[in-house]
Amino acid sequence: MTEGEFQECMIILGYRYNEKTGTAFNSFEGFRNLIMFVEKENRYVLYLDCSYKGIQELESVNQKLKEFHSEHKNYILKAEYKKRRINIVLKMTIDSDIDKDELKALVHFMTELCKSGELVPVCRVCARDRKTGLYVVGKEVMPICEACVGRKRRLYEKRKNVFLNKTQNMPGGIAGALFGAFLGSAIYVLLYQLIPMYGVGSLVISVLSFLGFIAAGIRATKKSAVICIIISCAVFLAAEYAALVFNSAISIEHLGGGIAISEAVDITNFSLRDKGYLLSILPEISIGITLIMLSGLVYLIKRAKTRPTKISKNIL
Numbered sequence: 217m218t219e220g221e222f223q224e225c226m227i228i229l230g231y232r233y234n235e236k237t238g239t240a241f242n243s244f245e246g247f248r249n250l251i252m253f254v255e256k257e258n259r260y261v262l263y264l265d266c267s268y269k270g271i272q273e274l275e276s277v278n279q280k281l282k283e284f285h286s287e288h289k290n291y292i293l294k295a296e297y298k299k300r301r302i303n304i305v306l307k308m309t310i311d312s313d314i315d316k317d318e319l320k321a322l323v324h325f326m327t328e329l330c331k332s333g334e335l336v337p338v339c340r341v342c343a344r345d346r347k348t349g350l351y352v353v354g355k356e357v358m359p360i361c362e363a364c365v366g367r368k369r370r371l372y373e374k375r376k377n378v379f380l381n382k383t384q385n386m387p388g389g390i391a392g393a394l395f396g397a398f399l400g401s402a403i404y405v406l407l408y409q410l411i412p413m414y415g416v417g418s419l420v421i422s423v424l425s426f427l428g429f430i431a432a433g434i435r436a437t438k439k440s441a442v443i444c445i446i447i448s449c450a451v452f453l454a455a456e457y458a459a460l461v462f463n464s465a466i467s468i469e470h471l472g473g474g475i476a477i478s479e480a481v482d483i484t485n486f487s488l489r490d491k492g493y494l495l496s497i498l499p500e501i502s503i504g505i506t507l508i509m510l511s512g513l514v515y516l517i518k519r520a521k522t523r524p525t526k527i528s529k530n531i532l
Contacts, residue, residue, distance in 0.1 A: 217308065217312040217315045217316070218312075219238065219253050221312055221316075222240070222253045222260075222315075222319075223240070223253075225315075225316050225319055226240035226319070227240075229319065229320060230242055230323075231249075231251065231323070232531075234352065234357055236352060236355070237252070237352060237355055237356060237357050238252055238253040238254070238255075239252045239253070239356075239357045240252075240253070241350055241357060241531075243532055244327060244330050245330060245331070245337075246336075246337040246347065247264060247266065247330040247335070247337045248264070248265065248337065248348060248350055248359035249262065249263075249264050249323075249326050249330075250262065250263045250264070250359075251319070251322070251323075254308075258307065258308040259293070259305055259306065260305070260306040260308060260315070260319065261303070261304075261306075262302070262303070262304040262305075262306070262322060262326065263301055263302070263303060264301065264302040264329075264330075265300060265337065265338050265340050265343075265359050266300065266301070266302060266336060266337050266338055267300050267335065267336050267338050267343070267345065268297075268334060268335055268336075269333075269334060269335070269336060273334035273335070274297070276332075276334055277297055277302075277329070277332075277334055277335065278297055280325075280329060280332075281295045281297060281302070281304075282295070284304075284325050288318060288321065291307050291309070291314070291318045292304065292305070292306060292307070292318075293305040293306070293307055300338055300343050302326075302329075304322065306318055306319070306322060337359065338359075339359060339361040339364055340358040340359050340360055341358075341360050341361070341364035341368070342363070344361070346361035346362075347361060347362070348360055348361050349361075349362070349365070349530035349531075349532055350530060350531050351365060351527050351528050351529075351530060351531065352527070352528035352531060353368070353525055353526075353527050353528075354525040357531070368527055369527055372525065372526060372527060382434055382435040383434065383435065384433055384434060384435040384437060384440070385432065385433050385434050385435075386433065386440075388432040388433050388434070389429040389430075389432055389433020389434075389436075389440055389443075390429070390433075390443060390447075391428075392428035392429050392430075392431050392433060393425045393426070393428045393429040393432075393440075393444050393447050394425075394428070394447060394451075395428050395432075396424035396425045396426070396427055396428025396429070397421050397422075397424060397425040397444075397447050397448055397451040398451060399424050399428075400420040400421035400422070400423070400424035400425065400448075400451070400455075401421055401452070401454065401455035401458070403417070404417040404418070404420055404421060404452070404455045404456075405455055405458050405459045405462060407420075408459035408463065409463060409466060413459075413500070414499075414500055414503055415499075415500040415501060415502070415503030415505075415507065416503065416504075416507065417504070418448070418452045418503075418504035418505070418507050418508050419507050419508075419511060421448050421451055421452050421508070422444070422445070422448040422452075422507070422508040422511040422512070423511060425444045425447055425448045425451070426441075426444050426511070426515055429443070429444050436515075438519075441512050441515050441516055441519075442512075444512065444515075445508060445509065445512040448511075449505055449508055452504050452505065452508060453501070456497070456500070456504065457484070460484045460487075460497070461477070461480050461481055462480070464479075464480035464483045464484050464487075465477055465479075465480035468480060468483075
């Protein structure tokens with residue numbers, strides 16, 4: 217089923233549709249049923265934020281969900297009540313008629329469940345039984361009460377002002393990233409002599425590089441993340457080489473040859489010309505660079521999650 221077909225189907229079933237989030241929604245006696253069109257995962261996902269009135273009601277709701285799951289076991293991937301929310305996942309098939317029939321059955325089931333008197337609607341934020349509206353927060357539709365909406369909007373304005381008032385200092389950020397990376401490389405070289413690193417120590421370099429940029433550059437962006445990743449990879453390779461040199465120098469010293477850095481450099485350079493030796497350290501280098509890339513990805517995810525999220529007007 218295409219998104220257009222899904223939208224048409226849900227409108228026929230009495231739902232409204234928010235194109236920005238790909239979410240169909242309706243309001244029934246205070247309950248806010250949300251059904252999302254998740255094309256990338258070939259799923260339709262239903263959410264209903266609610267709470268139960270008592271233990272017997274909870275057992276009854278769980279039993280109904282279990283029975284509904286069993287009756288539609290070929291299409292329902294999950295049907296559960298957890299953390300004050302009913303979550304039902306419906307598989308998207310290649311047959312639009314089947315999908316329409318299953319969505320119709322799902323809507324009917326949820327209507328009956330809301331009419332059962334066993335559940336009460338709750339706010340997504342405070343989880344209290346309060347009158348809610350539906351708001352688009354970022355890319356998600358949420359049932360939120362007026363008090364929580366007010367708090368979220370004040371927080372948004374505060375964080376937006378802080379975000380807008382920050383001016384990035386790129387030269388200072390790069391200097392800070394370099395300082396952090398070199399400090400991390402010194403730690404890496406030291407630890408390399410004490411314990412097997414297997415490239416994991418590269419995280420010290422990347423983390424200190426990111427922290428150095430944030431501290432000196434004031435404001436971090438996607439561009440700064442790429443810069444820190446490049447700096448971290450370059451410094452890691454240099455630190456790996458330095459660690460090998462010091463490892464050779466320590467071996468020479470243990471053999472009674474004293475501390476001979478220049479000799480250790482020659483030995484390391486000669487060893488790196490050997491294909492077998494190079495292949496032996498390649499996994500360590502690959503692990504180190506991969507971890508730096510992953511740390512950059514984590515930073516980008518964290519940045520996206522911590523950016524101020526705009527809240528729409530009530531879409532009901």
